[in-house]
Amino acid sequence: MERWTAMKAHYLSPLFQPRCVVVIGASETEESVGARVFRNLLDAHFKGQLFGVNLRHPKVFGETVYPTIAAVPVPEIDLAIIATPARTLPGLLRECGERKVKSVLVLSRDFVAVDTRNRALLDEAVAIARRYGVRMLGPNLLGMMRPASGLIAANYQGKVKPGNLALVAQSSSVASAILDWAEAHEVGFSAVVSLGATADVNFGEILDFLAQDGSTRGILLYLEDVGEARGFMSALRAVARQKPVVCLKVGREPVSSTRAARTHSDRLIGRDDAFDAALRRTGVLRVPTMVHMSIAARMLAANFRTKGRRLAVISNGYGAGRMAVDRAQEMAVELPRLTPATVARLDAALPPIGSHDNPVDILGDAPPERFVAATEACLADPNVDGVLVILTPQAGTDHLATAQRMIELRRKTDKLLMLVWLGDKKIALSRKLLDRAHMAYFFSPEHAVEAFASLAAWAYIQELSLQTPGPLASRSEPDVGRAREVIAKALEAGRSLLTTAEALAVLDAFHIPHPPTLLARTADEAVAAAGRIGLPVALKIDADNLIHKSDIDGVLLNLNTLEQVAEAAEAMLAHARQRLPKDSVHGIVVQKMHGKRHGRELMLGVARDAVFGPTIAFGSGGLSVDVFEDVAVTLPPLNDMIAGNLIRRTKVARVLGAFRNHPAADMEAVRDVLLRVSEMVCELPEMVELDLNPVVADEHGAIAVDASILVAPLPKGFRRYSHMAVHPYPAHLLARGQLKDGSACVFRPIRPEDADELQRFVREELSDESRFNRFMSTLKQLPPSMLVRFTQLDYAREMAVVAMREEDGVERMAGVARYTANPDAASAEFAISIGDRWQGKGLGAQLMTTLFNAALDAGLDTIEGDILASNAPMLGLMKKLGFAIRPHPDDASLKWVVKPLRSAS
Template sequence: MSIRNFDALFKPKTIALIGASNRARSVGSVLARNLFEGGFEGAVLPVNPKEEAIHSVRNFRSIAELPETPDLAIIATPPATVPGVVKELGERGCRAAVVITAGFGEGERAEGRALRQEMLNAARPHLMRILGPNCLGIMSPHKGINATFAHVGAKPGDIAFLSQSGAVAIAVLDWARSRGIGFSHLVSLGDKSDVDFGDLLDYLALDPQTRSIVLYVESIAHARKFMSAARMASRTKPVVVVKVGRSAAGAKAALSHTGALAGADAVYDAAFARAGLLRVKELGELFEAIAILGAGLKPRGEDLTIVTNGGGVGVLAADMAAEQGIDLPALTEEEVERLNAVLPDAWSRGNPVDILGDAPGARYTAALEGLVGSHRKGALLVLNCPTAVADSREAGQAVVETLKEHPDVAAITAWLGDGAAADARRTFAAHNIPTFETPEEAVRAYSHLVHYRRNQALLMETPDERASTRPDLEAARKIVSDVLGEGRDTLNEPEAKALLRAYGISTVATHIVASPQEAEEAARAIGAPVALKILSPDITHKSDVGGVALDLETPEAVGEQARHMLKVVAGNSPQARLTGFTVQEMVRRPGAVELIAGLASDPVFGPIVLFGQGGTAVEVIGDRAIGFPPLNSVLASDMIARTRISRLLAGYRDRPAADRAAIEHTLIRLADLAADLPEVVELDINPLLADEKGVVALDARVVVKAPEREGTRRFAIAPYPHDLARTIATRGGTDYLLRPVRPEDEARAVEMLKRCSLEDIRMRFFASIGVFTHAFAARMTQIDYDREMVFVAQPVGADGEPADEICGIARLAADPDNEAAEYAIIVRSDLKGQGLGYAMMSELLAYARKKGIASVFGDILKSNRAMLQMTHELGFTRTAESAEDGIVTMSVTV
C-alpha cells in the first residue's frame, strides 16, 4: 500500500505529454486537445520528435529539451519505447506517469509481460508511480486536468470514480454529464501494474474534495491491501462498487462441497460486505446509490412511508419495497386521525398515503406535517405524477419548504415526467434532497442506503466475549503432518473427525473396520441402529457411488449391506481403492436441521469460511454464506443470518430454535483452524446437525497440501496477532500483560476512560468528553492489525493471570507508505507516575521498529508537561509547534 507521489498524480504543477500528435483522431491528438482545453493552470509540455507545435502550442523534440521537470507525464508512445521513456523521465525527476499505451501482456502474452516488468524496473529506482498501462487516463476536474482521450470531459463534483475499464469510464461520463453529475476525480486503472484500487482508496479516503467513491471492478490483485484500504475508506465516506463477472461464479473443480460452492463472485460479495462497501449490480444503480448515500440521510430505522398523489405509482413503489425487503408500516390510529383532519375524505387511510390526483402543494404540506410529527423511524418517499388539475412545480416547492422545517427527516422524492417534473427535480437536487425519475428507482435507491447502513453497523458491532477452551494444537498438527508424510492429500473420515474434535467440534464416534465381518462385529458392539460408509482415499462423495447406508437395525444387516456395498461401489468407481468401512451410531434427532460448514481457499482472497444448508443436494440448493477469517460472534451470526436456512434455525410451530451459539462457535473454530493449519485447503462438515441441544458433525472431509504461504499471510484480513502479547514490568515493580486490543475489549476500555480524570481525557483527546459512545469506543478497539496497533495493559495477579481490567491504552497508526506513524497513549489516572506509560511507549517504539516504520510522532498539548518530559527521555525532539492551538509535535526516528 502506498500513496507516495500521489500529489504529482492528482495535483501536478507541470504536465508533459509524451507522444503528442497533430494527426486527427489519434490518441496523442485527443490527449493534447483535452489537456490544453481542460482549464489546467500549470504548463502542459507536448513532446514529439517531429513537430514544431502541437495544436498551436510549442512542441519539444525530446524529454531532454523540456524547460522544466514535469511532475506528471502522460505517455502515449509505442509499447517498445515506454520503458526507455519512463527511465528518462525518472532520471529527470518526474514523479508520476500515466501510461495510455496498450501491449503490456494483455491476454497473457509473454513478450508484453516482459515489457511491463521492464517498465516497472525503470520506474522503481526513482520511486516513480505508474498508472496503467492500457488505460483511458485520469481527470481531476477541480484542477482542470483532463489527461484522457475521452470525447467528453467531466464536471467538477464530489464523486470519485475508479474504473478498471476505459470503455465503462467513457459510458459513465456520458451518462453523468446528461444528468448534471460531477466528479472530484475519474481514474482509469487499466492493467494496474503499479497504482491499484487499494492505493487510490487510501488517497481518496482523505481527499477533502471527495464525498463518495465509486468503483468499477473486474478483478482484485492484492486482497489484503484492498481490504485494508476499503475498510478504512468506507468508514469515512460511502464506497459503492460494481463488480463484473457475476455469471462466472459457477462451481469450480474441487474435492469438497465447500470448494464447489465457493464461487468467485460469492467471495467478492462477501469481501465487499466485510469491508463495508455497497455492491450494486448495474451501472444504472451506481448513481441511484450515490445520489442517496451522498445526501447524508440518517433515518433511525429501515422502513418506508410513501406519500403520493397517484394510487398506481404508490402501488409500484409498494411492490418494489416488498421485492427489496423494505417494510411499509401501517399508519397508527393517531396518524389516521391527524390526516383525516387535513386530507379529503377519499384519501387512502393507509401506507402508501394517497392524497389524490388533484393534490396542490398545500395538501402535500399537510400530509407531510401529519406524518413527520409521529414516531416513524424510517424514511419518507414523496411521489408525484403529473395531472391537468395540479402543478408539479408547486407541489415540489411545497415539499422543499416543508422539509426545511424538519431537517432531521429523511426524505426521498420521485417526480414522474418531464417539463414541470424536471424543474421540480432540479429544485430537489439544489436542496440536497435525493430525487429520482420513477418510484422503482427511488425505492431501490433507499434499499441501497439500508444495506449500506447494515454493512457499516456490522463493521462497528461489538462481539460477545465467550469463554472457550483452546484447541489441542499438538494433536491437530500431528494428524495433518502424518497424512502429508504418507503422501496423501485427503484425511479419511476418522482422521477428519479427530481433527474437528481437537477444535472442540462435537462429532459422532466412528469405528474403522477392514471387512464386512468386522463391520458386523462393530455394529454388534455399538448397538442398533448404525450407519455404514465405504472407506476409500479415492472417493470424495460416498453417497454418489452407493457408499452410504443408514438406519441399519441389526448386525446381520450391516454385514450383508457391507458385502453389497463392495460390489456396488466397485462397479460405480472401479479405479477407487477400497480400504474398508466406517461404522458409527445413527444419530436420531428428528427436529435437527442439516447444515454444511467448511473451509475453502480462494485464489485471490485466501481462506474463506462457508456456511449454509447441508445434505446431499447442497450444491443444487446453493444456500450458503461466505465469511473471512478471523471470525467473532458478530461475524459468525451475520453469516448464519444471510442464509435461507436461518429461518428454520429460528424455530417454527412446535420445533424449538436451534442452539445458535453452538453454530457460531463451530464457524469461529473453523476460522481458528484456518489460521493454525495453513496445510488445510478444503474442509467439509456435511451434514452438521443442529437443534436446541447443540451441533454434531456426522461426516467430515479434509483436503491438505503443503502451504504455499506460511501462517496467516494468506488471509485477506490480518487476524489477531497473539504473538505480540507479552508481560512487561514497570519501574514500580508491577507486572502487566501488554497485548493487542480486541473488539471484545470495548467495555473494559470505556470503564478505564471513565476512571480517568477530565483533565487526562482532555490531554489525550484534545477535548472534554463526558460520554463515551459505542461508535467512539469501537474506533478504539476495532482496528486493522495490518495498518495500526493498539496495545492495552492488564495488571497481572499473584497467580500469573491478568485481571479483567485495562489500565493503559497505547495506539500507533502508520501512514499508507509505512514511513511515519502517529502515537497516542493514556494511562488510568490513579496509576500515573508508576512507569506504566513509559513502559508502554518503549514497547510501542519497539513495535514500530520491527514493522520498519521510519519515524514516530505525536501531538502534545503544551500543558501536558509529563508527556513532553517522557517523550524527551525516549529521544523525541520538537519538530513543530502551534502557538494558536497550544500543540507541540514531537518526533523520533526509530
C-alpha cells in the same frame, strides 16, 4: 509524544495534485494522444505550470515547447505525462529519473499484454522508475483527471464537470461511457482514474489517496478483476470507513455443474460469491447496473441515509403507489404495518375512502395539506425508517406548493424523506425547486425504491464491516496443536483427504459436537462397535480419497439390530473393495444415529477462493444440497453478528424457526458451530476445503453427522493469517508485564470497543502539554472520525497496542502505541502516547517492545517516526530502545528516529 494527527501530504500528491506538469509527446497531430492531452489541459486552464516536450517542433498550439524534459526551465516537475510509443518508455523513464520527476502518467496505447517484447519494455521501465523513485501510473489507460484544478490528463473528448464523486475504473471504455453519461446528467467528479495495466501505482494506493482527499465525498468503482486480495481488502476497507463506495463489477462466474469440484462447498461457492462476500466485509455497496450505480452514488454522496429497511409509501393514486410496492417486494424492502396511533391520525386527516395503512392512498385531488398530514404521520411512526411520497399531477393538485411544503418538512425530520414527482411538463417548475433544495427526488417510483434499498443495504454492510472478531471467538479455546498434529501426519503420508477418524479428531479439537463414532476394520468389529455405541447406528465406508460415500452406496442409516449391522457391514466392505483401488479401504465407520426427531439438515463448509482465500458457506444440507443450491457465503473470521447474517441470507433459515409441530431450532448452537468453523479456518491454514454435511439442528442443539476435510502443505514463506483476506484480531500478540511500582499491566492490540476508553484516556490521562506534543493542539476530545480511525483497524496494514491496567475492577488505558505500514510494505511509521501519571514507570519501553513484536509478526523490517525536538523524555526513550536519532528532512522542529527491527530481534 509523537504527533498522530499531523497530516502529511500523501505520497501520491505529486500525481493527483501536481504544481508543474510536462506533456512528453505534446503534438498537433490530429487524433494523436499527445495532441488530445495537451489540448485538454490547455482548454481546462490547468491551474499549475504546464509545459510540453516535442523533439521536432518549438511550438504546439501556440505554446512554447522544449526538445527534452531536461530543457524544461523549472526546478521541480511533479508530473510527466508520456504520450509517445511504447518503445520510448524506458529511455524517457531514465530521463525523468535524472530530472528528479516525482510521478509519471503513461498514456502510451500500444502496450499489448500478450506481446513478450512489450512486456520486457514495461518491466525495464518499471525497474528504472523504481531505481529513481519515480511513481508510475499506467500504461494502457484513459488517463487521470482532477477537474477542479483543470488537470484533464486523459485521452478523452468531452466535458468533465467538477464535483464530489471520484471514479476509479479498470476499463477505459467504461470510464468513457460513465463520463459521457455524467456530462448528460450534470454529474461532477473530484477525480477520475482509469487503472490500465497498474504496472506500478496500484488500485489500493489510489483508494488510499482518495480516502484522504478532502474534495472526494464518495467513490464509484468499476472492476473486472481483483489482483492481490489482502491489499484489495485493506484499501477498500480503509476508504469505505470514511466515505461511501459503490462498486459495479462485471465478469460474474455462474455456479456450473461442470466445474471441477471436490467437496459440496467447493462446488457451491462461485467466484462471484466470494467477491460479494468481500465487498460486504469492506462496507462497499455493490450494484448490478450503471443506472443503479448512479442512483446509489448520488444519494450516498449527498449524505442521505436510512437506519433500516422499513419504508412507508404515500401516493395520490393507487397505480403509482402499487409500482413502488411491487418494486419494494422485489428488492426485499420491508413495507411495515403502521401503528394503530398512526392509522388513527391518518383517519382523522384523510378522506374516509382510500387506504390508510401502508401504502397510504391520499386520493388524486389531494391538496398540499393532505400530503403534509400523511407524511408527518408516517415520519412519526416508530415502525418506519423512511417515507416515499409520490405525486402525480391531477386536477386539484398543487405540485409547486406541495414541493415547497416537503422541503420545509425535510428540515424537521431526521428520517429519510424521498419524493417522486411523476410526469414532465406540468411539474417541471417544482422539479427545479426540489433540485435547488437538494431533495432526494426521483422520476419514477421504481428508482426511488431502488435508491432506498441501496441506502439500507449500505447502512447494514457498514455495520458489518466494523465487526472485528477474534480468531478464537467462541466459549472455550480449541486444542489447535492436536489438530495440527493430525493434519501433519496426513500430509507426511502423502494424503490430502483426512480419514473419517482424522476429520473427527479435528472436530473434537475445535469442540464441534458429533455423534459417538468408532472405526471397524471387519464386520465382526462393526458389530462389536455397534454394541458399545448403542443401536440404532449408521455405517459409512472409510477409504482413501473418498469424499462422497453415497456415490458407491457407502452409507446405510438406521440399522436397528446387530444382525442388520453384521450383514450390512459385510456387504458394504465387499462392494467397496470391488469399486475402489486395492488397499484404499480402511474399514467401516460405525456411528450412533443422531436421534433428532425434529432435526433440520444443514451444510456448513469451507472452500478456497483463488483470490480471497477461505470462504465459509452455510445452507441446506443432506443429499439434496447440490440440487437446491441454497447457500450463503461470507469471509472469515466470524462473530455472532456475521454468523447471524450468514444464516439469515438462506432459505433454510425459515425452517429453523418454529413451524407446525416442530419447535424452533437452537440458533445459538448453530451459530456456535459456525464460529468453531471460523476458528478452524483461521488457525488451520493447511485446511483448504471442509464439508460438514449434514449438520443436524433441533431444539436441543446441533451436531455434525459427517465431515470431509481436504488439506495441503503451506507454501514457503507463509506468514500467520496470510491465507486470509480479512486479518483476524491478533490475540496471540497479547503480553503481560509489570511496571516499576510492581503493578500488573496487560499489553494487547486495540479493539473497536475500546473507543470510549480511548476518548477517556485522551480527556483525563493527558495534560495539555501531552496533548500538544501528541496532536499539535490542546484538543480534549477526539472527533468521531478520528476515534473510528484509531480503534477500527485493518490489522493487515496497521496496529495499535494498548496498555491496560485494572483500577477498581475496571480496565483503564494507560498508554497506546501504533504503527502504519508504509507503501514499501517493509517499513512503518509509529506513534506512542503515555498517560502523564504512568510516565517514568517503564511503561513506554514495554509498550514499544510489544509494538516491535507486532511489526516483526507482520513481516516489517524497520520502524520510524518523527518526534518534537523539544520532547526530551521521548527522545530519551527512543535512544534507550536503540533508535537512531537524526535531523528531520522537512521540519527543523522535529527529529526523525529509525530502528531496524531484524537486527534488534
